Amino acid sequence: MVKTRYRWIVLFLTPPLLIYLFFVVFPLLSSFYYSFTDWNGFAVDYNQIGFANFEKLFRDPLFGKALTNTVLWTVAAIVIPTGIGLTLALALHGRNFIGNLYKSLFYLPISLALAVIGQIWLWIYQPDWGLINTFVRAIGHPEWSTAWLAKPQYALLGVIIAWAWQQIALSMVIFLAGLTAIPQELIEAAEIDGANYWQRVRHVIIPLLAPASVVVIALAVINSLKSFDVLYVMTKGGPFHSSDNLAMFMYNESFQKYNMGYGSAIAVVLFMITLAVIVVYFRQSANAEHLYD
Amino acid sequence: MTNTTERRTPSYRMAIFFYAFMTVLVLLYSLPSIGVLLASLKSTAEISEVGVWTLPRSFDLTNYSEAWNGGSAGLYIRNSFFVTLPATILSISLGVLAGYTLCKLPFRGSNALFVFFVAGLFFPPQIALIPLFRLFNDLGLYDTLWALILIHVAFGIPICTLIMKNFFSAVPTAIREAGIIDGANEWQILTKLMLPLSLPALAVLATLQFTWIWNDFLWPVILIRSNEMRTVMVGLASMKGQYSVAYGVQSAMAVYASIPTLLVFVFFQRYFIRGLTFGSVKG
Structure with a gap:
């Protein structure tokens, strides 16, 4: 009996485990190995060069730029979609059928690909007839119009806004689910005690949304670290690397310049950042767990 | 309300x-x-x-x-379906196997193994990009749709295992025991008793996986070179060369590329939203 049980366990777990190990775990860890080599992507031979890639990396101004932009992106990801998503969720929670229709319209970008979203937003920023320039001309300030994504000072911001357009929807969906889970009695009790709407939001609803907030922020951070599609479609990290993030910088080094060893070192840095995020996430979600107990 | x-x-x-x-x-x-x-x-x-x-x-x-005739939208969409459908089905199947075993057949270390599976959710796939590029070259699968299918099956295992295990933990263990008394083996219990009960979880995963795999851009950029193998997202991005100022044609292509996921969204919104909000609400 026990023996057949273990036979089934092995039989059921082997296919997923093998595929996961072979195509996810093993490649993930191999990046560490390649980061100590000078492999160029094609050659059969390559050399072990110790920490040379990392030494070069920390002196590379492009890496500094990409790292700064990644941090900026992550901070923006925590602030913008969380704030706007929460506001929208509070406004639309528990409304009638018009509210539900609006919810669906706000959800819509979630099902769009970031490659499509990048394409759409290119036309928001388009210099000749893009939405922003059309608007500033319409309000009588043609001198404000510019080629937004061609300007190093605006390019990153422009891409982050396009990305946030989708992320807002995702945050809103999660906050709405969180709001539905809040026991109605708690809010009513606060109301009977004389708390006005803002006090209820501030002192009852937001603290009780902690589990949803942890998920929203974690998703925003992870998605910001992964972000590549929208950047690739909109600026490819340009102009002059002003909108590079780590993922784009790594792509350029590995698949445009074929410095795969160097690219692997960037991947290792990305791995370390992700690991730090995971540790923080599990601490926070463990704290949030106590709420409903 | x-x-x-x-x-x-x-x-x-x-x-x-x-x-x-x-x-x-x-x-x-x-x-x-x-x-x-x-x-x-x-x-x-x-x-x-x-x-x-x-x-x-x-x-x-x-x-x-x-966009359809000159821009090969038909070819790209066919390629996208050829990748997305098998990858969705296979990743869910593997998630069912792992989720069921880790939930209903616990063993020493099964919890650690579950965490190990789920950890894959957090890491940006870029980290594994270079080794996988090499692996698929060595396997002779570079520039084939098989490479994309394999990638999406493998990278889908964490979320599918997570959601299936969570779902199975709400299914009474007595159902499995009743099956054993009736002489069913684990495979029969899983396919005849558990799966019919899991339709909501399968629907959640199908909508999520379909949308993510269909919308993926990174892997075809890395693993596909020839125009005949492009998925619709890469096809859309590569149109800029041929149709650089034909914004209307590019827009039509963007609409084509979005129709399948929009249809999933419109018809299965309930499951899609449930999958997205998974983990944000206790219980």
Whole structure:
């Protein structure tokens, strides 16, 4: 009996485990190995060069730029979609059928690909007839119009806004689910005690949304670290690397310049950042767990 | 629900103000999507003359036929389906196997193994990019759709295992025991007793996996070189060369590329949302 049980366990777990190990775990860890080599992507031979890639990396101004932009992106990801998503969720929670229709319209970008979203937003920023320039001309300030994504000072911001357009929807969906889970009695009790709407939001609803907030922020951070599609479609990290993030910088080094060893070192840095995020996430979600107990 | 609405908007005027404000907000928020629809119905000449943000002069589908015939939309969409459908089904199947075993057949270390499976959710796939590029070259699968299928099956295992294990933990263990008393083996219990009960979880995963795999861009950029193997997202991005100023054709392609996931969204929204909000609410 026990023996057949273990036979089934092995039989059921082997296919997923093998595929996961072979195509996810093993490649993930191999990046560490390649980061100590000078492999160029094609050659059969390559050399072990110790920490040379990392030494070069920390002196590379492009890496500094990409790292700064990644941090900026992550901070923006925590602030913008969380704030706007929460506001929208509070406004639309528990409304009638018009509210539900609006919810669906706000959800819509979630099902769009970031490659499509990048394409759409290119036309928001388009210099000749893009939405922003059309608007500033319409309000009588043609001198404000510019080629937004061609300007190093605006390019990153422009891409982050396009990305946030989708992320807002995702945050809103999660906050709405969180709001539905809040026991109605708690809010009513606060109301009977004389708390006005803002006090209820501030002192009852937001603290009780902690589990949803942890998920929203974690998703925003992870998605910001992964972000590549929208950047690739909109600026490819340009102009002059002003909108590079780590993922784009790594792509350029590995698949445009074929410095795969160097690219692997960037991947290792990305791995370390992700690991730090995971540790923080599990601490926070463990704290949030106590709420409903 | 209606009584909370009344309470929050004490007067009729407040309600009108609220809906007017939200309508403006929804319109503003939808502008990017509206723009792409408008552009897809306009000729290049019309766009350069009056821009995108006016109603098209006539209902003209030329851009759509051009994207289909000249821009190979049909080929790209076929490739996307060829990757997405098998990868969705296989990743869910593997998640069912792992989720069921880790939930209903616990063993020493099964919890650690579960964490190990789920950890894959957190890491940006970019980290594994270079080794996988090499692996698929060595396997002779570079520039084939098989490479994309394998990648999406493998990278789908964490989320599928997570959601299936969570779902199975709500299915009474007594069902499995009843099956054993009736002489069923684990495979029969899983396929005949558990799977019919898991349809909601399978629907959640199917909508999520379909959408993510269909919308993926990174892997075909890395693993596909030839035009014949492009998925629709890469096909869309690569159009800029041939149709650099034909914004209408590009828009039509963007619409084509979005139709399958939009249909999933419209018809299975309930499951899609449930999958997205998974983990954010306890229980």
